[in-house]
Amino acid sequence: MTIPEIIDALKARFGEAIGNAVEFRGQTGVVVSREKLVEVCRFLKIEQAFDVLSDVCGVDNYGEEPRFGVDYLLYSMRDRQWLRLKVRIPEDDAAVDSLCKVWKSANWMEREAWDMYGIKFRGHPNLKRILMWEGYPYHPLRKDF
Numbered sequence: 001m002t003i004p005e006i007i008d009a010l011k012a013r014f015g016e017a018i019g020n021a022v023e024f025r026g027q028t029g030v031v032v033s034r035e036k037l038v039e040v041c042r043f044l045k046i047e048q049a050f051d052v053l054s055d056v057c058g059v060d061n062y063g064e065e066p067r068f069g070v071d072y073l074l075y076s077m078r079d080r081q082w083l084r085l086k087v088r089i090p091e092d093d094a095a096v097d098s099l100c101k102v103w104k105s106a107n108w109m110e111r112e113a114w115d116m117y118g119i120k121f122r123g124h125p126n127l128k129r130i131l132m133w134e135g136y137p138y139h140p141l142r143k144d145f
Contacts, residue, residue, distance in 0.1 A: 003028045003081055006048050014040055019086075029071070029084035034096045037087055041072070041102045050074040050083060053099065056109035058117030062143035067091040068119055072099070095120040098127075116141040 001009070003021075007030055010018045017040065019031030032040050044050040052075040059069035068089040075082055087096055098121040099106040110121040111130040118139035121127055129136065138145055 001048065001079070003083060006044075006083065009048070010040065010043070013043065027082055027084055029086055031086045031088065034087045034089060037085070038097050038099065038102065040085070041074075041099055044074060044083070045102055049076045049078040051077055053103035053105045053109075054082075056099075056106060056113055058113035058119050058141065060117060060141065060143045065090065068094050068117065070096055070113060070119060089119060094118060095122055097122050098124040100125055115139070118142065 007018070007021045007028070010030065014036055017033040017036035021028050021030045023029075053072060054075050055071075055073040057071045057073075059071060061067055061069065066088040068091060070087045070089065072085040072087075073082065074085065089096055096119065098110055100110065100123070107125070108130060110124055111127060113119050114121060114124075114127055115129045115131050116139055128134065132140070
């Protein structure tokens with residue numbers, strides 16, 4: 001399947017939980033509601049062969065609402081294509097479900113996003129600091145730091 005076909009399949013299955021696709025510099029991204037993130041990722045891994053979670057990035061849109069986000073970069077080795085998922089998160093509830101049960105590679109990347117941005121990953125098996133020391137009171141990549 002092509003990326004537009006995959007996005008159509010996502011919209012058909014998950015409806016309002018999937019936003020419009022945006023292409024930037026040859027890479028397609030789609031916004032996913034945080035409530036359906038795990039379901040969408042399981043679908044992409046099992047039914048669409050996105051077998052690699054390549055990156056998890058925290059995002060701070062300081063001055064905007066929702067302030068935070070998490071971007072996930074997925075790769076299908078079978079089809080040799082990339083897909084970026086974007087989840088938007090409000091500042092007063094900076095949390096999203098962990099994807100460690102879908103891709104084990106999410107573990108350390110989610111810990112880094114927690115450490116640097118203060119975004120919590122619910123259900124993470126060991127959410128503790130990975131770059132800064134325990135007890136460090138800040139999240140250094142927040143724009144108000």
